[in-house]
Structures are given as C-alpha cells and as structure tokens.
Amino acid sequence: MRPYIREKKDFSFSEVPENTSFEAGYLTTVNSGWRSIRPVIKEKCVGCEQCYLYCPDGVISVKDGKAAIDYDFCKGCGICAKICKIGAIEMEAERK
C-alpha cells in the first residue's frame, strides 16, 4: 500500500501530540522538487517490469500493460532508463 499524502500545515496547539508518536502511513508532502530530468515511457514499452524492480523510490507501476511513473515522488535518478533493455524509457529535461 502506498502511503497517502496528507498535506496539512498550521497545526494548532491542541493538535500537537504530547509526545513524539503520531499516526503513521501518510506523507506530508510530495517530494519531486529536486528533479531536473524526468523519465518518459515510450510506446515500445512491453511492461516487463524490470524498471519496477530497480526503481529505488518505488514509484513505478504497470498500467494497461506499460510502465507508469508516479511523478509526485520520482526523483529523476534515471536508473529506470539505464536498466530498460529495449530503450523504452528516455530522460527528458524537466521544464516548469
């Protein structure tokens, strides 16, 4: 199960717990701000899931028989593009 994102700011005094233990299983923010290049899945992807196995951030899944990237958490390391045996993933410059 992927953690859900709970973007909450401005905790009130009473919302801050007494000790440092709190609900688990969520992330407080997306984490893709440092990405300068992004992997893009091309048509020739065969859905072999090699990239899924190698992705250090676990952001790759398979949708409709092809790899799909969760860009909220992909850090743009490029390992998926390097590991892809048929060259179906290309790293493209990030433009914002």
Added chain:
Amino acid sequence: MSKKFLSGNEAFAEGIRLARPQVISAYPITPQTIVVERLSEMVEDGSLNAEYVHVESEHSALSCAIGASAAGARAFTATSSQGLLYMAECLYYAAGGRFPIVMMNADRSTALPWNIYGDQRDSLSQLDSGWIQSYAENAQEALDLALMSYKIAEDNRVQTPYMANLDGFVLTHTYETVDIPTREQADKFLPPYETDNCIDFDNPKNMAFSAGPDTNYIFKYKEHKGLLAAAEVISETEKEFADIFGRKYSGLTENYRTDDAEYIIVTLGSIAGLCRETADKLREQGIKAGVVRIRYMRPFPNKEIADVLKNVTAYAVLEKDISFGNEGTVFTNVNSALKKAELNVKGYNFIGGLGGRNISAGDIENIYTSIAKGTESVNFIGIGGEDNGK
C-alpha cells in the same frame, strides 16, 4: 518489611527490584558499578524478571533504554560522571520523546584532572536536558526514590525521564540499616507501566520523529509543562507512599529548623546531615541557624525557596559544583527564585567538595558565621592560596 544493612547503591538496586523494570541496560562506571552488579545478580537468581542488556557504552545504554521504553517497557539504566556526559545526546532524546526511563546517577567529578570521587558537577551540568532530577541524602531515601521515581515519571501528566542522583562514595558506598518494603506493598503502590507512547502493531505510528519550526516550539513547551507538572505529582506520590510504607517526604525541598531561622544554608545531597548537626550546635549558642535541603533540582522549587528564605537575614548556598566563569549553578537557581518573588535577601555562594574534597563540620560552622558578618558573593571553601578564594 525487612531490614538490611546496605550501601546507597545496594539500597537503590533493592528499590529497582521492587519497581520491576522489564529492561535494564547499563555500562559499569565507578562509583555506580555496584547498583548494576546487584541488579544483574537479581536477574540471574530470578528475583527480578528483566531483560539485562550488556551494552558497549553509556551512549548505547541510554539508547537501549529509549528503545525499550518505545516498545512499552519499563526501562532502567545507571551511570556516573563521564558516562553521563557521554550519554548527553541521548538525555535530550529521552526527554523530548517523553520516555519515562529511570536512571540512577552516582554524582562524581568530571575530568580533567581525572578523578573518581564525588561532586555534583556531572548531573548539574545536565539540568537543561529535560529530566526530573532528585538528590538523595541517605540510603533509605535512595531506595524510596527508586520506587517512587517510576510512578512520578510515568504519570500521564508528566511523561518525563527521571534521574535519581546519589553522591558518589559518600552515599553510594556507605552502609546504613534500610527498611525494605514487601513485594506486595510495592506492587500495590506501583502498577505496571501502560502507555500509548509505544510501538503498536495494530495501530502503526510514527515515533521519535522530527518536527519543523511550526510545531517544534509547541513540543518543547509541552515538554516543559510535563516537567513542571511533576511537582504536583511528586507531592501526590509521596502522600500515597506514606500511606502504604509509613515514611513521609516533603516534596521538592526539606526544611530543618527554618521557621524562626535568621541564617539558612541551602544545599543538596548527603552533606545536608552535617549541616543540620551544625545548625543544632549553633542553636545551642543562640544563633538561629536552619537548613534547606533541595530534594529536586528539576522541577526547581521556586516557590518553596522563596517562602523559606523570605524572612532570613542571610542565606548561603553550599554546593559541590561550579559553572566556570560564573558561580555555582544551584546559587544561580536559588537567586532566580528570590528575584521572581521580588525578594531582596542577602545570599552567598559556598563552593566546596569538588573532586571529593571533604567538607567538615568546621567548614559549615564557618559558613554560618561568615554570612552573619557578610562575605564575598562567591566563596571557595578552604581553597588556600594568596587570596583564599576571595
């Protein structure tokens, strides 16, 4: 109840056996070693059902206790001097995480020059770490504090670790007859530890996390309030203790002949007994002498200090400590209590006993006579040299 002839360390170990910690992690250091030796024997002979973890350092000893507490266990560790300083990083983790660990610290000097004898510079240097700090006077009080410490630390209003300080050698290694409560009495007094501040497989939590500028301040404020709340909980716990065990304690301070006193020595730890004897002797000569023994440095007895010192002619703070470049830290704290109460009383600092140097009855008598005449603000007992500490 049974009576035994025990050293301070042994008495504390007996108290801990009755408190039933589930995890004990400790690294031996003089003069604390005997307390953990006795506890290991108790685990070995089956009279204490605890996991006894041999760790490789004091930093690990407290880290292990923090982990045990985060798993919901009642945890104990003990140290002294350099060991306390080595675990300093973890002191703040334990306090900030609100893990109610109990640690015995055998008060000992700090290097350099290397020295194994007693003074209070080790624990007083850690006043800001967020731990409750008690200072026992005798072996019986040490045992009783061991038993009370968990009840105070684990109280839901407090949730704060507890450092029980015993003067190295003078208290840890001297023998007294000590009353040992029965197992039944102890179990009635101290129930098993229950907390939500622990790992729970059915309800996963983040634990011991970071907190940014938006909430960190609130966590720290709540930590402060928890330590302040200990004052009331200490008082409640002592009442309950007296009901079950018949021994009474007086909260954050203990006053002796202070009602009409003109001259008071404020001190802490085992030297208080000699101060009381000296006060008795001076009373026979018509000098109205009294003694205040600080039992808890954190939470600090601001109100108690102001109440007892407000009518005196002069007070002295006698401590085995110095904050280099300023004065004794107990003196600083006592003065602050008076300032907050808008009192202007003459007060003097007497520093002595560093590195285990003896403080004699004559030295204490000199303190009373010199504050009656007026003296330097900060005095070093019997230091010698050209200016004799002036």
